[in-house]
Amino acid sequence: MSRVAAAFWNPIVAKEYRSRMRTWRSPLVMMIYILLVAGLGYAVFSVIAYSIGFGGAGNYGQALFTYLVLFQLVLLTFITPALTAGAISGERERQTIDLLFVTRIPPFSIIWGKALASMSFVVLLLVLSVPIFSLVFLFGGIEVDQVIYAFLVTIVFALTLGLIGIAFSVLLRRSLAATVASYVAAFVLLFGSLGFGLLFPTDVDPKSKKAPTPPALVYVSPIIPLFTIANNGWPFTTYGIRYPNNDIQFQQGGATVCKPMPNGGMACSSTGGGAPVSVSSSVTFQQTTGNTIPSGLFEGWEPWQATIVMQLAICLVALLVSGFFLPPVRRFRLRRAPAIASTG
Amino acid sequence: MITVENLTKIYGKRTALDHVSFEVPEGEIFGFVGPNGAGKTTTLRILAALLEPTGGRASIGGADVAKQPDLVHSRIGYMPDFFGVYDQLTVGEYLDFYAACYRQGKQRRGKVVNELLVLVGLAERRDQLVDTLSRGLKQRLCLARALVHDPVVLLLDEPASGLDPRARVEMREILKELRVMGKTIIISSHILPELTELCTMIGIIDHGRMRATGPVHDVIRQLSADRRLRITVVGDKEAAVAILKPMPAVHQVDIANGTIEATFEGDESTAADILQALTAGGIKVSAFSQVDGGLEEAFMRATSEEVG
Numbered sequence: 180m181s182r183v184a185a186a187f188w189n190p191i192v193a194k195e196y197r198s199r200m201r202t203w204r205s206p207l208v209m210m211i212y213i214l215l216v217a218g219l220g221y222a223v224f225s226v227i228a229y230s231i232g233f234g235g236a237g238n239y240g241q242a243l244f245t246y247l248v249l250f251q252l253v254l255l256t257f258i259t260p261a262l263t264a265g266a267i268s269g270e271r272e273r274q275t276i277d278l279l280f281v282t283r284i285p286p287f288s289i290i291w292g293k294a295l296a297s298m299s300f301v302v303l304l305l306v307l308s309v310p311i312f313s314l315v316f317l318f319g320g321i322e323v324d325q326v327i328y329a330f331l332v333t334i335v336f337a338l339t340l341g342l343i344g345i346a347f348s349v350l351l352r353r354s355l356a357a358t359v360a361s362y363v364a365a366f367v368l369l370f371g372s373l374g375f376g377l378l379f380p381t382d383v384d385p386k387s388k389k390a391p392t393p394p395a396l397v398y399v400s401p402i403i404p405l406f407t408i409a410n411n412g413w414p415f416t417t418y419g420i421r422y423p424n425n426d427i428q429f430q431q432g433g434a435t436v437c438k439p440m441p442n443g444g445m446a447c448s449s450t451g452g453g454a455p456v457s458v459s460s461s462v463t464f465q466q467t468t469g470n471t472i473p474s475g476l477f478e479g480w481e482p483w484q485a486t487i488v489m490q491l492a493i494c495l496v497a498l499l500v501s502g503f504f505l506p507p508v509r510r511f512r513l514r515r516a517p518a519i520a521s522t523g
Numbered sequence: 524m525i526t527v528e529n530l531t532k533i534y535g536k537r538t539a540l541d542h543v544s545f546e547v548p549e550g551e552i553f554g555f556v557g558p559n560g561a562g563k564t565t566t567l568r569i570l571a572a573l574l575e576p577t578g579g580r581a582s583i584g585g586a587d588v589a590k591q592p593d594l595v596h597s598r599i600g601y602m603p604d605f606f607g608v609y610d611q612l613t614v615g616e617y618l619d620f621y622a623a624c625y626r627q628g629k630q631r632r633g634k635v636v637n638e639l640l641v642l643v644g645l646a647e648r649r650d651q652l653v654d655t656l657s658r659g660l661k662q663r664l665c666l667a668r669a670l671v672h673d674p675v676v677l678l679l680d681e682p683a684s685g686l687d688p689r690a691r692v693e694m695r696e697i698l699k700e701l702r703v704m705g706k707t708i709i710i711s712s713h714i715l716p717e718l719t720e721l722c723t724m725i726g727i728i729d730h731g732r733m734r735a736t737g738p739v740h741d742v743i744r745q746l747s748a749d750r751r752l753r754i755t756v757v758g759d760k761e762a763a764v765a766i767l768k769p770m771p772a773v774h775q776v777d778i779a780n781g782t783i784e785a786t787f788e789g790d791e792s793t794a795a796d797i798l799q800a801l802t803a804g805g806i807k808v809s810a811f812s813q814v815d816g817g818l819e820e821a822f823m824r825a826t827s828e829e830v831g
Contacts, residue, residue: 190623198611273607277573278668281601282624283593507573508592 189284191292192299199300209307212254216308219250224314240318245409247312248329252336252401255301256369259337260361262297263344265354267505272354277507286505290349290498294341301337305330321409328408332483336401339490340365342497349501368493372399376419381475383420393419395476399489404482407470524549524676524707525570529579532565532731539565541731542579547709547724549675552702554722554739555711562731563711564604567680570709571601583676597625600669604680604711608653608661614640615649618667625672639667643697659690666697677701677708684712695721752794754783754801755810766804770797782810 199205223246227239267289270276279289315321344361351357376397383391397403397419470481477485503509525547532540540562547553557563568574570581572592580587586594608617615636622632640646643663648656656664662682669677682698683691698721701708712718718725719739726736735742756763760778767776767785772793776785787793798811 190620193623194609194612194616194620197616198609201611273609274603274605275607275609277568277571277601277603278606278621279624280573281571281596281599282621283596283626283672284624508575508589 189288189292191279191284191289192296195293195296196299199296205300208258209304212258212304213307213311215254216247216251217311220247220311220314223247238320240315240320241409241411243318244312244315244321244325244329245406247308247315248333248405248409249402251305251308252333252369252405255304255333255337256340256365258304259297259301259340260344260358260365262300263293263341264348264358264361266293266297266345267348267501268352268354268357269348271352280507287502290345290501290505294338294345297341297344298334298338301341302334305334325408325411328483329405332401332404332408332486335487335490335494336368339368339493339497342494342501343368346497346501349505369400369402372396373402380419380421390473391420392472392475395485395489398472398477398482398485399493401483401486401490404486407482412470524551525553525581525583525709527566527570527579527581530566530569530576530581531578532562532569532574533577539731540569540576540579543728543731543733544579545726545733545736547707549707550705551707551724552698552722553707553709554718554725555709555728556713556718556725557711557728558713561728563728564680565731566728567601567678567709567711568603570595571599571678572596573601597672598675600672600674600677602665602669602677602679602682604684606665608656608664610652610654612653613650614645614653614656614664617653617664618671621668622671627672635671635673639670642670642700643667644693659686659693662686662690662694663697666694670701675707677706679708679710681711681713683714750787750789750794751814752783752785752787752797753810753812753814754785754808755781756783756801757807757809759806762804763801763806763808766801766806767797770800773797784814 220243223243224239227242267276270279280286284292312326315326340361343364344357347357347360347364348354351360376393379394381391381394393403471479472482472485477488480488527543527545530540530543531538543562543566545553555563555566565574569576570583570588572588572595575589580589582588583595583598586598588595609620612620618636618639619632622635627635637646640649643666645660645664645667648660653661653664662685666679666682669679679698683694686694698708698710702721710718710722722739724737725739725742727734727742735745737745754763760781760783763783764776764778767773767783770787772787772789774786774788776783778784785797787797794813798808801808801811
């Protein structure tokens with residue numbers, strides 16, 4: 180075995196594979212997972228196939244893909260914390276962790292071995308779902324690279340959840356507490372970051388030539404990136420953005436609301452019964468190319484790139500926290516050990 | 524081989540170890556005796572580099588447990604008092620896993636696993652699932668696990684606890700074999716008789732303090748300031764008791780099962796003086812012998828003296 184392979188492959192991975200696949204639980208989880216994804220695929224297909232005026236087959240494909248990708252994401256949000264939150268705390272509860280600590284396996288390899296083993300299971304689930312996703316190509320409207328990006332985002336998000344689960348497993352010592360904390364963290368990452376966009380939206384700068392975007396933290400959640408991948412475009416125009424009051428011009432009996440479009444220009448519409456108005460101060464935003472984020476921290480990036488970078492940063496933090504707190508005898512200290520009084 | 528100097532461990536307000544010091548030379552079997560909660564497990568966990576001491580030093584073959592945990596881990600085989608086993612693994616896979624954790628090559632692992640299974644008598648159970656083994660067999664498997672990297676030092680925390688008498692004898696036979704192999708061993712126990720036969724050295728710990736340490740016989744002698752006599756007399760026992768009781772060296776006199784038991788302080792000549800006094804008093808002594816209190820007695824004495 181080469182050195183590189185040896186660094187990734189350690190006895191813990193092999194052992195975890197053995198014990199995981201020898202139980203009835205794993206095939207059961209796989210079966211339920213496939214049934215759920217397939218069931219949702221069938222339901223979405225049934226609904227859109229009979230809805231009138233939905234457009235061509237390409238729209239079927241896109242809608243099906245969007246629903247499948249997001250449903251898969253939510254399913255993995257439920258599954259992944261359960262796979263890893265007991266990784267270290269379970270060893271503590273079973274009293275096997277000391278037996279690992281006295282071997283020559285470095286603590287970091289213990290973490291990495293556990294993470295790799297559970298991530299392999301997630302990848303296995305994703306591979307199992309590929310045949311269902313391939314149905315999308317029957318309708319078209321989705322390119323292979325979109326599928327690859329969507330799966331990449333999903334895997335990286337699962338990895339983040341997995342490493343967060345392990346970090347809590349190291350910190351909290353009890354599997355139950357670690358599981359609860361991991362689920363809370365998982366759903367905060369998935370939906371909480373979207374809520375952040377609603378609570379603290381970006382204020383539109385009228386002087387800026389660039390189209391406004393939601394705050395960068397919103398991209399922590401893979402939901403918007405998956406939407407943009409699946410729909411090949413930015414689906415929201417107002418989410419996470421606060422427009423200055425002077426864009427709303429009150430008229431008799433109604434108002435005209437003008438909104439900058441993400442890809443440039445200004446769209447005005449009248450509300451209420453007022454007469455159409457001409458807009459006195461028109462703002463023209465710079466055109467952006469493709470699906471890239473027009474402004475802000477991740478200007479010029481595709482949303483999926485932003486989410487992957489932020490997820491990997493969270494992974495790194497989780498790994499460092501686990502690596503620091505796992506060893507029983509620490510090499511580095513946060514504070515000096517207290518001095519002991521000398522007694523007879 | 525093993526040096527422990529002023530080892531102290533404080534958990535919050537509780538002092539688990541209070542300046543514990545002892546030394547175990549190479550090839551010795553050190554019996555670490557004390558009641559539950561005396562600090563045996565804490566000491567062994569510090570020696571296994573699994574716990575940081577609050578103060579003091581401990582080293583194994585010159586490697587400091589706090590500074591060179593990796594070196595310490597490569598030298599010791601540790602068997603904790605409570606341990607779990609992974610389910611869904613067979614006996615052979617279990618040992619192979621730990622051998623791999625000690626970075627042993629595949630071929631060597633196969634050989635080591637075979638040898639160890641023979642040593643602990645689990646060769647026929649190689650393909651049995653670990654969690655279906657009985658407690659005694661699990662304990663033997665755990666001992667085999669502690670040996671996969673051929674360590675020079677073995678730290679065994681209560682290896683015989685919870686075993687039935689037969690399994691205990693078998694465990695003792697395995698330990699004797701390890702002694703022959705030249706390993707330095709620390710065995711902790713609160714059950715004493717099994718240690719007297721096996722150990723060359725002994726350390727008695729209570730409430731985090733070492734009460735006595737050294738070769739087995741020294742410790743017994745050190746602790747047995749009071750010696751016991753068993754005297755059988757023909758005729759009137761009360762007369763003999765009447766002679767014994769006023770003697771300053773004699774502490775306590777009892778009549779049990781037709782014999783007189785007396786404890787006294789002193790050496791061989793004191794015992795001879797007592798016999799002389801009895802015969803001079805006209806008592807017909809038919810048997811007069813000193814009873815060896817043994818380790819149990821020494822232990823009870825050491826651990827009951829002071830509570831705090």
